[in-house]
Amino acid sequence: ASEAMTEVLKAARPTWTEYQLAGAGAEALWARGLHPALTLVAGERRLPLYRHATPTQDAIGRRAMVVFCARGYGLYANLTRFVTFGTIPDEDAKLHRHVREIEAQALNICQPGVSLDAVYCALAQAYEQHGFPHAIREHHQGGTTGYLAREIIANPTTTESLAANVAVAWNPSLPGAKLEDTFVILNNGALENLTFDASFPSVEVKGRLRPVPLSK
Template sequence: MTIDSTPDVRAGEVAAKLALLRETLAQSGAGAIRLRGLDWVSWVTAGGDASVQLALDSGAAEVLVTRDDAVILTDEIEGERLRQEQVPPGFTYHIAPWAEVELRETYVLGAAAGGAVLTDRPNHVDQPLPASLRLRRMVLGDAEQARYRALGRDAAAAVGEVLRAARPEWTEFQLAGAAAQALWARGIQPAAVLAAGERRLPLFCHAAPTHERLGGRASLQVCARRHGLYANLTRSLSFGPAPAGQTELLQVEATGLDAVRPGNSLAAVYHALDAAYRHANRPEAMRLHHQGGITGYAAREIVATPSTATGLETGMALAFNPGFAGIKIEDTFLLGAGGLENLTLDPHWPSATVQGRVRPLWLENP
């Protein structure tokens, strides 16, 4: 996946992020910052992708930042591909033979010049990044928001395309496979694809697909990743009338979304949803599944709990997934100055307007 943004735009984004990291170095007195995870590498490279195996938390490169340099740490297998296709200007490279991993560690120690190494994936030697830096990562800049909008549109189109084509005789594996294919065709990594048919929908919140046939109903939940960002959405299909309860759920969700305002905490959203479930006589729903939270460079950066004091800020992305009795709803929103912008809105999907927001209904396909 190459990035459509011009090199100048990405280089400017990288420069601002490196300045933030060097500010952290100055405040902490550390010698270097070592970013290991795919999430942080994508963030600092303005959407570069170091992944090879989707199931791994780390990829083909790390990034080492000192007061004077920003270095891509990789090997001879990956170096040139990353340079040509993923990493924008602003970085130098330390490329070591793949079989001599100790050379990377020696290089990091030398670059830190005796100072501490801060990292997103600390071990018994390195120190963790400050929490303030992680919070700064969650406030997305203009270029990140533009990438997110494009991702959201494409992910929603992929899911809608697949559910319109689905048939009762399909298995859950076929539905999930078709969704993965539609995402890949748009340059999107299917980081998670959950699919459930009529029988399993009300039984499991995270219904990993099986060979069971869909039957009368089906639901797709996806975490779709491109340029390091995650678009999370859920859509449902009924071969006949939609189940009762979706109007009730939309009101629960609307109460939660109304609480998503700059200055409010994630805990405030949790408590709003909890109260809405109780009002709908569904108090058990809050216990049976988490409700989502802040998203961005992780499918869930922070999950909302009764005590999550993290404050919401303009520029954050959020995905909440309320549900009960096999009925679920989820989209990815950007919190802007004018309120919530639905990044995964599909204008071709059946919808209803609830408290001023266009929300997806079940697709009824007879």
Template sequence: MNSFNEEISSKLGLIRNTLSETGASAVRLRGTDWFAWATAGASNAVLLAAETGVAEVVVTAQAAWILTDEIEAERLQDEELPGTEDSANPLYKLYINLWADSAARESFIRDVTAGGKILSDRPTGDEAPLPSSLVKQKRVLIPCELERYRQVGRLASEAMTEVLSNAQPTWTEYQLAGASAQALWSRGLHPALTLVAGERRLPLYRHATPKEEPLGRAAMLVFCARGYGLYANLTRFVFFGSSQANAEIRNYASGHRHIREIEAEALNFCLPDKPLNGVYDVLDRAYHQHGYPQAIRQHHQGGTTGYLSREIIVNPSSSQTLAENMAIAWNPSLPGAKIEDTFIILKDGRLENLTFDPKWPSVKVEGRDRPVPLEID
């Protein structure tokens, strides 16, 4: 059995344990996140902005199926799921309905569950939500997932470096976003989110969707890049012209120093079994200590990541705990300054940075390489 089948077998085992513990007849997974998790990184996405895709997973105690329609079946079987099926003993059977007959799929579900209880990631009708125990399993990554994640992080960071190294102050924000999409797609990554702010908009907006205006003397670029269903989240800045040449760019540089030190407090706290709301408290105190008491109210601070760009956005009531092999991506920010990378919490308490390109300029902060703005004269 190949590694993909071993991973899928393991995850089917987790799902069936959930069925046994809850007495449910089936688990039904519709989301792009859960589909990728259950299929060892396959994609059911066509419309990238959609939370659900063109196929779903249904698992009972006796069998497991990929459900899709006649438009998608051949492509999925040829390109997304070739490693999931052994002709003698398939892990997933394929159920195909006519694209114009969605009722047939619901009838199939009723038949294989005998009308029993269904658990779902996106429940509808009489379906019930997935239990927290299974949700937690999805958020803690196993070794083969981590290997895929390292690849996604490396490719995303290389794309970021390539794009900003070639950027010009006369480019519009649209042009920078377009170059980013090209760099990500050329590496096989989905540009799930691309934010761009040039000099004028940089101090005004935290979530700066691109507009048709020139970058000017400074720009921020944010990626949520998806590969194998996993999200690499990172933020970088570029300054055009020496930062010694004008006061505004020097002010931005000062903000970046503060934000690196604020982020370091959060990263130092990230150990297995630590509460997520503890990270929020650490960031809140750090903002106060650096003279920005309202900053935590002006942008969310990131959270855990993985098969969603944010599995949990941290807030004061986040009672969940961090765990070994969980992915995190904090993004503390100030006007004109932000920092973000995707890390894995390791067993010994160290953090592995998945999205840092050694070609990018950096400084050491609490022993970690942290990005600084790229300066292009």
């Protein structure tokens, strides 16, 4: 799924419509035997407005977000990536940095035995520390994944606990910035990123490589 995402964002052009970008994403997934259960796209105009952006006929313009929930052999891989044409504005870069650091707080405590509400609370505290105390209420934050895009969506009352071999996909976001990958919790408590693509640009955050917008 991540290879399909990289392929499509490298091919994308500012004149493409959101429909075209979503369609190219679906085609790239099907070509790999993956079902594009969900392909979301927001271009330059709609990025600050919508976190869960179903595609439209708008041209994507100078930047775009693409979300895949791709299903293969019954299991889901969920990821979000961005592309920007030209230099990313400083304010946008700052928002993406905030989201990466917020996500890191959740990933750091994803261990067997930790409850989902504890992870949610860690995200809530991280949003507040970064100056966005209400952002956690503006979109769902993710949770466990597997045979559904999200099997359990974390909230303040989800007491179910994480366990080894459970997959998680967190979904922290701010207006114009979002981060999402699918991780599996290993027996030793480490996280394996199932949607990592070494050919997509990334930076290290708390010992993990996390994607940054692809600049063209």
